[in-house]
Amino acid sequence: MCEQRERLISYVYDECEPQERQNVELHLSGCPTCRDEIGGLRRVRQDLLAWDVPEHGSVWKPFAPPAPKPSWRDVPAWALAAAAGLIFLAGAAGGVATRVLWPAMAAVPAEASSGAGSAMAPPATLAQIKADILAEVRAEVEQRPGSGPIQQHQSDAIPAHMVQGASGASPEVRQLTRRLAELEQDYQDWRNDQIRLNVQVNEKLVGLGTRTRTLSNMLDLSTHFQRISAAATEPAR
Amino acid sequence: MTRTDEELVASATAGDMESFNQLVIRWERPIYALAYRTLGREEDARDVAQEAFLRAYRGLRGFKGEAKFSSWLYRITVNLCRDWMRRERRAPIVSLPEGVDPVDLADDQASPAESVEDLVARREMSQAVARAMADLPEEQRSAILLKEYHGLTFQEIADMLNCPLSTVKTRLYQGLSVLRRRLERQQAEEASLRRATWESSS
Numbered sequence: 001m002c003e004q005r006e007r008l009i010s011y012v013y014d015e016c017e018p019q020e021r022q023n024v025e026l027h028l029s030g031c032p033t034c035r036d037e038i039g040g041l042r043r044v045r046q047d048l049l050a051w052d053v054p055e056h057g058s059v060w061k062p063f064a065p066p067a068p069k070p071s072w073r074d075v076p077a078w079a080l081a082a083a084a085g086l087i088f089l090a091g092a093a094g095g096v097a098t099r100v101l102w103p104a105m106a107a108v109p110a111e112a113s114s115g116a117g118s119a120m121a122p123p124a125t126l127a128q129i130k131a132d133i134l135a136e137v138r139a140e141v142e143q144r145p146g147s148g149p150i151q152q153h154q155s156d157a158i159p160a161h162m163v164q165g166a167s168g169a170s171p172e173v174r175q176l177t178r179r180l181a182e183l184e185q186d187y188q189d190w191r192n193d194q195i196r197l198n199v200q201v202n203e204k205l206v207g208l209g210t211r212t213r214t215l216s217n218m219l220d221l222s223t224h225f226q227r228i229s230a231a232a233t234e235p236a237r
Numbered sequence: 238m239t240r241t242d243e244e245l246v247a248s249a250t251a252g253d254m255e256s257f258n259q260l261v262i263r264w265e266r267p268i269y270a271l272a273y274r275t276l277g278r279e280e281d282a283r284d285v286a287q288e289a290f291l292r293a294y295r296g297l298r299g300f301k302g303e304a305k306f307s308s309w310l311y312r313i314t315v316n317l318c319r320d321w322m323r324r325e326r327r328a329p330i331v332s333l334p335e336g337v338d339p340v341d342l343a344d345d346q347a348s349p350a351e352s353v354e355d356l357v358a359r360r361e362m363s364q365a366v367a368r369a370m371a372d373l374p375e376e377q378r379s380a381i382l383l384k385e386y387h388g389l390t391f392q393e394i395a396d397m398l399n400c401p402l403s404t405v406k407t408r409l410y411q412g413l414s415v416l417r418r419r420l421e422r423q424q425a426e427e428a429s430l431r432r433a434t435w436e437s438s439s
Contacts, residue, residue: 006406013384013409015391041410044417048385050362051370053270054279059286060261063254 012041133180140173242306275318289314312397369419377412
């Protein structure tokens with residue numbers, strides 16, 4: 001018996017290089033034992049083809065596509081929660097924006113506004129204007145003959161004696177004093193408007209808070225129903 | 238246009254279940270056949286084939302495409318069959334019918350042109366092969382099954398069975414040689430039996 005097992009197997013299964021194939025064929029032409037061996041291997045391979053596998057059904061239950069869900073289940077719970085949070089934040093941001101943006105919108109110089117009554121200035125600007133006007137009035141009154149130094153008041157209100165003192169003052173001083181009084185009124189109006197707005201914002205926030213809680217409760221219910229539904233549709237183990 | 242295994246694997250990995258269904262449809266028969274010829278019983282083959290596809294599905298993300306998908310699937314099946322036989326502590330079963338039912342034969346005819354005699358001979362040969370294969374050592378049987386019925390290359394079988402290429406060829410040669418002797422002996426015995434039956438009847 002030739003020691004050609006590996007070469008014969010490769011040859012029988014036609015899994016060898018062309019050169020190797022030629023070498024085996026050359027060997028077979030002069031070796032009857034290997035020729036017989038090759039013949040036997042080919043016959044047994046032929047016999048193996050007779051081994052049938054019985055017919056059988058599918059061994060696999062195909063994956064079903066995901067079942068359609070009710071519309072309310074299309075929106076994930078986290079998205080609903082996020083939406084509720086956003087609404088709440090938007091409401092809160094609106095309140096904050098009102099506080100921040102309102103004074104900025106009114107920060108137009110008083111000289112540029114068409115009417116004194118419509119001028120809306122932030123407190124810092126108002127205070128500055130007021131201080132400037134008071135300083136001017138004080139300086140003018142003190143310069144008048146017989147006038148002594150005027151005591152500076154801490155109150156926001158214009159001192160009555162200043163207004164009285166200014167009655168005999170020059171037209172510029174009187175105009176400034178009137179302007180100061182108007183600005184003071186505008187400031188009060190602005191504060192009242194702001195308080196009113198704050199109340200409205202807070203009312204909105206309370207309403208949003210209620211709605212958020214309602215949404216939150218609905219989400220809890222939704223999660224609960226999903227769990228129940230999943231448990232009901234899960235195949236029995 | 239038919240999608241390749243690799244394309245279907247990529248889609249299935251991305252979550253497309255239908256792609257995995259397509260892979261199952263494509264490879265169900267070969268995997269079942271390998272399990273059946275290794276274990277010899279339909280119920281066992283069915284269980285192993287199911288388990289093989291389930292493992293493939295679970296391990297799809299771990300399949301890096303270094304080997305062909307089919308080779309990977311065959312490896313899973315071969316390992317499952319080994320585990321099965323180890324667990325059951327038994328060699329493959331060869332189920333032998335008590336007799337030949339003509340109605341059964343009619344269903345099994347390969348073609349209308351095949352005569353009943355040819356059909357009987359084919360079935361006898363099928364059983365003879367099954368018996369002879371069941372007696373082979375597991376390594377030789379696996380090598381022959383993967384080569385003869387699934388057309389894997391020597392290298393693919395070597396990779397799958399974790400052995401050198403030369404070992405695969407040796408196992409094939411030894412296994413085929415044993416089969417050849419057994420089948421020739423069986424054929425000789427059957428021929429002798431037929432001759433004796435014919436002589437006694439005449």
